[in-house]
Amino acid sequence: MDIIKECATALKSVKEKKPLIHNITNYVTVNDCANIILAIGGSPIMADESNEVEEMVSISSCLVINMGTLNERTVSSMLKAGKKANLLHKPVVFDPVGVGAGSYRNRIAAKLLNEIEFAVIRGNMSEIKSLSGLAVQTKGVDSVADEAGGAEAARGFAAEMNCVVAVTGQTDIITDGQRVCLIENGHPMLKTVTGTGCMTTALVGTYCGAAPDYFVAASAGVATMGLAGELAKKALQENEGVGTFRMRLFDSIYNLTEETIRKEGRMKIE
Numbered sequence: 001m002d003i004i005k006e007c008a009t010a011l012k013s014v015k016e017k018k019p020l021i022h023n024i025t026n027y028v029t030v031n032d033c034a035n036i037i038l039a040i041g042g043s044p045i046m047a048d049e050s051n052e053v054e055e056m057v058s059i060s061s062c063l064v065i066n067m068g069t070l071n072e073r074t075v076s077s078m079l080k081a082g083k084k085a086n087l088l089h090k091p092v093v094f095d096p097v098g099v100g101a102g103s104y105r106n107r108i109a110a111k112l113l114n115e116i117e118f119a120v121i122r123g124n125m126s127e128i129k130s131l132s133g134l135a136v137q138t139k140g141v142d143s144v145a146d147e148a149g150g151a152e153a154a155r156g157f158a159a160e161m162n163c164v165v166a167v168t169g170q171t172d173i174i175t176d177g178q179r180v181c182l183i184e185n186g187h188p189m190l191k192t193v194t195g196t197g198c199m200t201t202a203l204v205g206t207y208c209g210a211a212p213d214y215f216v217a218a219s220a221g222v223a224t225m226g227l228a229g230e231l232a233k234k235a236l237q238e239n240e241g242v243g244t245f246r247m248r249l250f251d252s253i254y255n256l257t258e259e260t261i262r263k264e265g266r267m268k269i270e
Contacts, residue, residue, distance in 0.1 A: 003181050004265040007220040008258035010211040015041040019061035019209030023202065024048045024078050026068030026097065029195030033066075033202040039254040040224065042206035048074050053081035061209030062090060065116075066198055067108060068097035075108055082116035091119035091208040095201040099123070100130030113161070119214045121157075122166040122201045122222075125150055132157040151180055151270070166218040168200060174222060176215045183219065184266035185226030187233045192242045193249065200225040203253075219267065227264055228252035 022045045025033050034044040047056045050073070057063055063085040065078045085092045094116075099109040109131065121131070132153050151173050158165040159177030167173040172183035190196045204221030211217040232248035 001179070001269055003216070003219055003267050003269050004262055006213070006216045007223055007265060007267070008261040010207050010216055010220040011040075011224070011256065011258055011261060013210040014206055017061075017210045018043055019206060020045060020059060021062050021064060021202070021205050021209050022047065022053075022056045022060035022081065023064045023066070023205070024053065024074060024081060025064065025066035025095075025198060025202070028068060029066075029198040032195045032199055033064075035250060036199040036202050036253060037206050039250050040203055040206050040256070042209060044202075048077045050077045050080055053077045054084040057081050057084045057090065058088060060090065062119075062205045063092045064095070064202055064205035065092060065112065066095040066097060066201060067099075067105070067112070068095070068198060070105060070108055075111075078112060079115055082112065086117050091205075091214060092116055093120045093122065093201060093205040093208055094118045095198060096121065096123050096127050096131055097198070099127050106130075118161065118163045119208055120164045120166060120204055120218045121161065122168070122197075122204050122218065124197065125167055125169050128157060128165060128167045129153055132160075151175070151182075155180060164214045164218045166204060166222055168197060168222060168225075172222045172226065174215065174219045179215055180270045181215070181219045182268055182270055183223050183226055185223055185230060185264070187226075187229040189233050189242065189245050190225070190229040190249075193246045196225060196229075196249075220261075223261065223265055223267055224253060224256060227256065227260065230264070231260075 037044040174181040207217035231252040
């Protein structure tokens with residue numbers, strides 16, 4: 001499998017299909033997630049009202065659930081929307097932001113995993129190891145887990161959940177329980193901008209709305225953010241910092257081409 005070629009083809013599909021992506025996400029990053037979906041070529045719906053989520057799911061190509069800023073109202077909407085998406089055989093992408101940081105968050109993550117069938121689960125190493133039942137330390141929504149054994153943990157969790165698991169870190173790991181893709185694209189400055197993880201999940205959801213192979217879609221979404229981070233940093237001028245980097249990040253995703261993925265993508269299947 002030529003994963004770089006497949007990811008380039010997935011980008012072409014997004015541009016052609018312009019999938020409608022329904023997001024129930026957190027209020028810290030909701031605007032950035034909407035804009036990143038637009039930048040890559042999709043169309044966002046940011047609806048979390050329980051009375052309308054089923055209708056919004058019905059007209060969408062994918063549902064993204066992000067539990068960054070949990071509250072009882074949106075948890076109810078997440079469950080209702082997720083079950084409707086499952087009924088309609090539409091992919092659901094889950095970002096378990098901050099799982100492991102507290103008992104309420106852990107309980108809600110477990111409830112979502114138990115009641116909704118996810119196509120992709122995207123998190124950092126601490127979050128994925130926590131969901132896998134491994135003992136890890138957390139620092140709010142940031143990962144402090146050792147990446148050693150990450151591929152094995154992700155592969156086992158993906159097999160258990162029968163879905164694709166995407167772990168973002170120094171080396172990104174994407175697996176469906178059998179195939180494993182390792183991605184080396186990215187830049188440390190991505191950690192200096194709030195919400196790049198949430199935006200990555202939104203990108204994964206956008207690709208899932210256009211590409212039938214969710215392993216490829218997850219790989220393409222994660223690689224897109226990594227590539228954009230590299231390109232944004234490269235474009236910075238002297239005395240420009242994180243504010244300009246954030247702006248250039250959106251520009252880099254908007255201008256991303258199939259050729260750029262083929263030439264600059266550092267991805268391999270193990």
